[in-house]
Amino acid sequence: MNTWRNASLAVTAAAVLALTTACGQEQGTQTPNGQAVGAANPAGQQPGSGGYGSDYGSGAGSNAQGAAAKPAGQLAVWDSKQLGKVVTDSAGLTLYRFDKDTASPPKSSCEGECAKTWPVVAAGGASAAPGIDAALIGEVTRSDGSKQLTIGGWPMYRYAKDTKAGDAKGQGVGGTWYASAPDGKKAGGGAAAGSGGGADYGDGGAEAGGQPADQAGLSTRKDAKLGEIVIDKNGMTVYRFMKDSAWPMKTACTGECLKKWPVVAPVSKNDTKGILKKGFVTFDRPDGVKQQTIDCWPIYTFAGDAKPGDTNGQGVGGTWYVVSPEGKPVGAPK
Numbered sequence: 001m002n003t004w005r006n007a008s009l010a011v012t013a014a015a016v017l018a019l020t021t022a023c024g025q026e027q028g029t030q031t032p033n034g035q036a037v038g039a040a041n042p043a044g045q046q047p048g049s050g051g052y053g054s055d056y057g058s059g060a061g062s063n064a065q066g067a068a069a070k071p072a073g074q075l076a077v078w079d080s081k082q083l084g085k086v087v088t089d090s091a092g093l094t095l096y097r098f099d100k101d102t103a104s105p106p107k108s109s110c111e112g113e114c115a116k117t118w119p120v121v122a123a124g125g126a127s128a129a130p131g132i133d134a135a136l137i138g139e140v141t142r143s144d145g146s147k148q149l150t151i152g153g154w155p156m157y158r159y160a161k162d163t164k165a166g167d168a169k170g171q172g173v174g175g176t177w178y179a180s181a182p183d184g185k186k187a188g189g190g191a192a193a194g195s196g197g198g199a200d201y202g203d204g205g206a207e208a209g210g211q212p213a214d215q216a217g218l219s220t221r222k223d224a225k226l227g228e229i230v231i232d233k234n235g236m237t238v239y240r241f242m243k244d245s246a247w248p249m250k251t252a253c254t255g256e257c258l259k260k261w262p263v264v265a266p267v268s269k270n271d272t273k274g275i276l277k278k279g280f281v282t283f284d285r286p287d288g289v290k291q292q293t294i295d296c297w298p299i300y301t302f303a304g305d306a307k308p309g310d311t312n313g314q315g316v317g318g319t320w321y322v323v324s325p326e327g328k329p330v331g332a333p334k
Contacts, residue, residue, distance in 0.1 A: 069122035072149055072156070073289065074262050075129040075137075079234055079308075083168060083188035086179045087129065087151060090289065091265045092165025092217070092233065095121060095156045099176040103153030103184065106140035110157065118157040118170070118177070123147035130262070130303035132182045152184020164268065165217055166233060217267035218292070220274040223322075226311060226330050230275065230294065230323040232264055235308030236301045240329045242319040246296035249283055253300065261300040261313070261320070263291040276326045295327030 073090030080086050087095045096118065100109045110118050123139035126149050138150040149156045159170030159177070170177050171188070179187040217233045230238040239261065243252035253261050266282045279295040291298050302313030302320070313320050314331065321329035 069120045069146060069148070070158075071122040071125040073125060074127045074258070075132070076262070077129045077132065077182050077234070078166070080168065080179075080187070083171060083179055085182055086168065086187045087156075087182055088165070089121070089158070090263075093158055093162055094168045094170065095151070095180045096159055096170050096177050097151075097154040097180045097184065097186065098157065099178070101155050103150075106138065106150045106153045106155060108140060108142050108148055108155040110155075111143060117160050119160065120146075121149040121156040121158060123149045127259070129182065131306060136183060150184070151180055151182075154180065154184040156180060164271070165265065166271075216273040217271035218264075218275050218294075219272065220325050221309075223311065226314065226322055228274075228325055229311075229330060230299070230325060231308070232301060233267075233271075236305055237309075237311050237313065238264060238323045239300045239302055239313050239320050240297050240323050240327070241300065242321070242329065242332060244298050246279070246293075249293070249296055249298070251283070251285055251291070251298050253298075254287065260303045262303065263289055264299045264301060266290050266292050274325050279327065293327075294323060297323075297327050299323055299327075 070089075072095065075095075076088045076090070076092070078086045078088050078092070078094070089095060098108075098110050098118070101107060108120070110120070120142070124147065126137055128134040128137050136152050138153065139147045140150050140155050142148050157177075159167075159173075161167075161169045168179050171179050181187045215231075215233060215235065218238070219231060220228050221231050221235070223229050232238055241251070241253050241261065244250060263285070269277055269280055272280070276295055279293065279297075281293050281296065283291045283293050283298050285291055285298075293299060300320075302310075302316075304310075304312040304316075311322055314322050318333075321332045324330050
């Protein structure tokens with residue numbers, strides 16, 4: 001009996017220790033209550049994702065195989081050095097358009113095996129990227145009755161071989177697939193990055209020549225007034241909200257707040273430079289969105305920042321501040 005009791009106490013103590021140190025664990029995931037729920041995979045590679053990105057929630061619609069189509073969530077614009085401005089979903093995955101589709105009227109021609117390689121983006125829950133005309137966002141009804149996201153009338157897809165934010169391996173495949181620009185046109189003027197012939201879909205098509213040589217998912221820059229601060233993969237300034245908490249991990253920015261302060265999607269530890277790794281965990285928000293944290297603090301960007309280098313969110317409402325590499329709010333009252 002004493003042996004069982006001692007073992008039980010040891011297990012309980014270990015559980016308490018795990019909870020109190022979860023923010024320092026290697027790439028963990030936490031619930032809205034701050035409780036650790038196990039190790040997270042790198043951003044863009046969640047279990048059961050079929051190799052084309054992270055879990056986007058219970059998207060409406062389905063592809064031709066019956067697998068749930070994933071919604072895009074908060075759209076963003078990635079300024080690629082090779083392709084120019086490219087639309088991504090909330091996880092940073094590139095969205096594509098197919099030359100054999102039509103935009104006026106919108107119509108999708110990718111079904112069956114094609115939709116396995118080019119998973120459709122469900123229409124539900126998409127929000128236009130900051131600074132992009134929301135009127136360009138629409139939907140098309142597919143042959144199976146499901147709704148697919150359109151931008152500028154063009155149906156949107158992901159590419160099965162893009163596994164992380166910043167991948168654009170589908171650019172130019174078969175001479176018919178191209179990353180989408182913010183207006184639904186072909187990013188990069190439709191130029192294929194190292195593509196040749198090949199099938200319209202499938203493994204035989206040529207791919208982009210590797211991941212574009214852009215900066216890390218999270219890194220730092222030296223600001224003349226604020227010092228060393230954190231920026232995302234697009235060079236946009238990263239912020240903290242003083243009404244959030246790190247332990248238990250909670251967010252006070254919900255609903256309308258998120259339109260002005262989009263969350264930073266999960267980033268792999270290996271895709272960072274100069275950032276504190278302790279407490280670099282993924283936060284499962286109450287709305288189902290996954291958010292990156294630094295030192296256990298949820299982090300955001302600001303819709304009022306129009307270009308890299310902007311820090312227009314600094315000090316807004318006395319509650320929003322840029323983030324230091326250690327996750328501290330720069331310039332916040334002590």
